[in-house]
Every structure is written in C-alpha cells, then in structure tokens.
Amino acid sequence: MKNFAAIGALAAAIVISAPADAATAKRGSFGKLPDGRVVASVTLANARGVSATVITYGATLQSVVLPDRVGRRADVALGYDNIGDYLAKPQYFGGTVGRFANRIAVGRFRLDGQSYQTPVNNGKNSLHGGTIGFDKVLWEVVSVKNGPVASVTLRYVSPDGDQGYPGTMTVDATYSLDEKNNLSIEYVATTDRTTIANITNHAYWNLSGEGSSNGAMGHVVTIPAQSYLPTDDGAIPTGDYKPVAGTVFDFRRARAVGDRVRDARDQQIVWGRGYDHNWIIGTKVTPTEHLMARVSDPVSGRGFELWSNQPGLQFYSGNFLDGTSSGKAGKIYREGDAIVMEPQIFPDTPNQPKFGSARLEPGQTYRNIMTYRLTTGQPAKR
Template sequence: MDMSRRTVIAGAAAAGITAATIGSAHATRGRTPVKSLFGKLADGTKVYSWSLANGGTRMKVLSYGGVVQSLEIPDRRGHYANVSLGFDNIEDYVASSPYFGALIGRYGNRIGKGQFTLDGKAYQVNVNDGANSLHGGAKGFDKRVWDVEPFTKGSDVGLHLYYTSVDGEMGYPGTLKVKVTYTLTKYGDWRIDYAATTDKATVVNLTSHVYWNLAGEGSGTIENHELKIDASRYTPVDSGLIPTGELAPVAGTPFDFRRSKRIGEDLREAHQQLLYGKGIDHNWVLDKGISPRPEWIATLKDPSSGRTLRMASTEPGLQFYSGNFLDGTLVGTGGKVYRQGDALCLETQHFPDSPNKPSFPSTVLRPGQTYRSTTVHSFSR
C-alpha cells in the first residue's frame, strides 16, 4: 500500500491531521507501551526506556530528556531502519549528546548574550554557546529526568511526559509546569503536543531535536535527501548565529527550498550566511504563520529508500540544521561514527532571540495563560 496518499482533513477533532485515505493494512492497533531500565545517572537516578509501536512505526523514548532514542520506519521494500541518531547507553547522553532526540526548553534555539528584559526587569540566563544561551542553557530540559505516564486511547498509543522547572532554573523567571504528549497514531504518525503554565511572566519556546537520516542512522551523508519548506523568508544571522532582525527573502539564495531540492545542491556555496553557520543552521519564516491547528510545512525524502517525512505544525518557524557540528567523535546506536552532514534537524519553533526582537512573534507566557504547540510527523514510503 502506498502510504503517500495522505490528506489533511480540516477541523478533524483535536488532531487536525488525519490519514483517512490510507488502507486498513496500515491502520493497526498499537501495543501498550513497554517500560524497561535503560541505565542510571551518577547519583543513582534510574532512567527508563519506553517502547511504542503503532501503524508501522516503532520508537523508543527515554525518561532522560524525553529523548527519542530510536525511531524505526520501513522503506519502499518494507525493510525497517532506525532513522534517528542516538546512543545505546545513558553515559553518552549525559557526557556528549548534541541534543540527540531531546525535548528542548525552556527556550529552544538561541538568546543573544543570554539576556532579555521582560516587564522592565532584566534577566540573565545561563550562557552555554559562546556568548549566547542555547536550548535553555547548560542544563536545559534535555538533561532533566521527566515523569512518564503511558496511555492508550482508542487506536492511539503514547506517553505523557511531565516536568516542573522551578523559578530561577537556568536564570528563567517563574515556575513552569510542562506537559508534553507523544502520540503514535494508528497510521504510524508521530504527534507531539506541548503545554505549559507559569506563575510569573516568562519566555517559553519548546521544541524537539531529533536528528534525521531517512536512509538510516550511521548510513552517511544526508546531502542527497530532498527537502521542501513552505517558506518565502528566513531570518539571517550574525557571526554568533543570532538573528539580525531582518526577514529576508529566500529567492535567489541557498535558502530557497520552496521547491523540493537536494540538500547538497547549494550547501557549499560561498554565501556569508553559510559561512557563519558552517552550513545551514537557520530559521525559516513559515508562510502560514501561527495556526490554530497543524498545517503542512515541510517534506523530507530519501530517494534511495523512498522513506518520506512530512511535517505539520502550529508554529511560525522552522529551524533547519544540516548537522554541521557532528565531528566524527560520536559513535551511535548502530556502532557507526557520526560525521558532519550525517543527519539534519527540523525544529518547529518561534524564532530565535525573540525576547530581544519585538518585531518577532512573542514568546512571552503569563500567569493564567497556557502555552500550546503541536507538531505532527507523517511517514510514508
């Protein structure tokens, strides 16, 4: 059965995304998530792995960082491969993970100099990326142990993940209560629903940091993957990868993915933005903007295997990172070394450094409000 015949059904319950045109062969009931011990932290805290399977997709999730440790999907011949980079032990996640598969917060992406002003008060958050703060600081949500609650609901299976970030953690104001739900649908789609509340005004930007290689982790470069992003503009950066504030057109630049093209097609051009990022590490301004329900935003395909990832989101931005800082020092789950360009990230988000850019969509969350965001990953072959 060709799983590419997916449709978006407007207003379909809370999900917003369905796959009504897929045959029943791929609409299988998932198994109850299975819990097992993955390892222990230095202080003795146990880290658990949860195995889920539904609709032809199989994944393992860790209580440490909400990490997607593996995600397996079939190719056009029905052969499975793990398409997400990761490690086979907790020690490597703690010591050297570049956010493999992790939940990111409080603030996904960068904040210039780790500084911002909110309601007239200046804040200094943890700096861990040169002069800037990246992905919530040196001990962001990716390095916290989450409470995990498995569930089955109708034909769906999944996990609720909970974490409370106390007032002042990594310098951020307010006690932030976070709930993230991972759902595997009967069609094999992976849906992420984020929610958070606070008791003080704060800034929030949550995302997922899966490193994708649709040919299989450890299989080599992703330069032959084909990518399409529904965005006519992007946010150029300075030498520290902080947005300048400009919303620049992608037309005539290596950042034009409005038509599907090979990732490697323009990757080695002598463009100043590519030099700053040692490749692509930029935010795309999605044409749809913020949406109440997930809308299609990007399609990634590996022609060799036929595996295709289609993404939908409520978010206004998408960070495309081409794996520029993988340096051959990390050994992944399959025993292969990860080198530059061996994977890519597609992080749905509000824009980097938004707390310092009033013209960007706001990331401020106040008491009485609930932060909500949804991203759907739809797999086909």
C-alpha cells in the same frame, strides 16, 4: 457466583479480541543516572512496522524505526543505546529543548522592566535553555496508553529561577503514534509567574538509517517559506526578513540538501558552516497545524511531512557533527550525516519585538504541536 464468572470470562474475551493492529506502548528501562535514579523508556509501535522509543532523560526521542520501500526496517533517528553516552557526549539527539529553544543574544532578556540572565553556552549566547536545559533533566512518566493512538506523556516541573528564568513552569511532553504512521509530539506548559517559553524537539534524521554511510545530504527537502532570517556570525537573527528567491535558502521547490550547502559565495552559509537558520512559515502561532516541510530519501523511499502550529522552522544540516560521537549502529556521526527540523517561534524573540512575543503569563497555556507524517515508500494497506 456464576454470573460473576460469566462477566469475567466475557471481559477476558473482549481483551483477547481487541484489534490486532492497535498501536501499543511498552514500558522498559534505559539504565540509571549516577545518583541512582532510573531512566525509563516507552516504545510506541504500530502494525505497520513503525516504532518510536522515548526515554525520560531529556524527554528524548531515542529511536524511530521505519521500513523502507521493500520493508527493511532501520532506525532513522540519531542517538545512543545507553544513558552513559547521553551524559558523556550530549548533542541534543532527540532531546526536548527549552525553556527557550534556539538562541538568546548574550543570554539576556527583559520582562516588565526587569533584566534576566541565562547561562551563556554557545559562544557569547545562550542556546536551548542554558547549560542544564530540559534535555538534561529527568522527566517523570504521567501517562502511558495503548489503543488506536498509543502515547506516553512525560512531565517536568522547572522551578522558579531555573537557568535564570522566572516562574515555576510545568511542562508536559506527549509523544503519540497511530496506525497511519503519524508520529506526534505535543508540548504544553503553564507558569505561576510571567516568563518566556519556546519548547521544541531536536531530533536528528537520517532516513537512510542512523548508521548509514549515505548521510543526509541527498535528502530532498521542500520548505514552503517565502523568506528566512539572516543572522550575524553568532547565529543571532539580524532582525531582517530576507526573501529566499534567488538564494541558497530557496526550498520552495524540492531539492537536495547538499545542492548548495557548501556554497561559500553566501556569507550566511560560511558563518553557519551550512544551514542553521529559521525559515518564516507564518507570523504567529496558529490554532491548527500547517505544513512546515517535506523530506524524502530517494535511496530508501522513506520520508515525512512535518506539520506544526508554529511560525518558524529551524533547519540545521548537521554542520557540527564532528566524528567524535558514535551511535546505536556503532558508526561515527560525521558532518552532514543528519538534518534537524525544529518548529518554534523565532530565535531571540524576547529581544526583538518585531518577531512577536515569547511571553507566557499565569493562566495561559503554551502549546507546540508537531506531527511527522511518516512514509515508507510502500503501498498503503487496504
């Protein structure tokens, strides 16, 4: 018995002496849906004052708290502080969007000679999977881990025929945070029948703070892309690859979002009411991540590099935030108050063979990994 007691004391000592700077994952509750199901939350936090909260409704990134250059913390991700607002005024704030993120022309595509119709919910087109996409369903928590890398994995099983898409698709969304301020989101999906997949995260960023009056038009952006996809007036790509050189879409050198976001001389800007386009970072999904964008806020010193394995970056300048939603700080969200950067394959790929393929076959694994290398403007700890 003494030996067992000694072993127990040793185990307790090991737990107590675990590194104080290990990242943590803490479970919580975010309320209930009208049918009584509980919406869970998991907050990932590290010793540098960075945290990220994920809720199971929509596998949503509900909050990202980041210190500024003098250590003041602020939530830099737009969203709500209660489930009721996510239900009443959905705006994709931090949501996981799919099965097919972005737009499909007239909501229709063909696979192996068969036509499929998805809900039309954005003018005459389908957006972010349809009327009840992945951002509007309850996911389940399958794993929560502490350690050098804290993480939570959520799962949703989308049945055959869901929103018109073929095949039963099983999707895992893993959010992780480490002590180097790397916030990663990984989507993995499989199917039992040929289908299409394009899953990403729709976080809205205001690095001055989601309740700040500064907005995001002063954020300085770099996108290492030589070309982008022009669209028609419904935001469907025309199929052309247009060079960014000499246009308002040239972010190869860092410049503020607001420099030319209202330039009415460019019809693309007029149609989109700002930026809502896909930049071509590569031609296909790659085995490893590559740089998609850099974003910095000169006011607070906060910023991030975005890395992903995807070929396209949808950059949206918050053009349709219309002052009808108020966020966690009790301030309304106005046009230009945040920006969105979504790594993905190109919009309308199922209808445009030039863009590659969106097919996912049984036995294959879809994977989209994105990492926000967050910066605070503070010197790194030694």
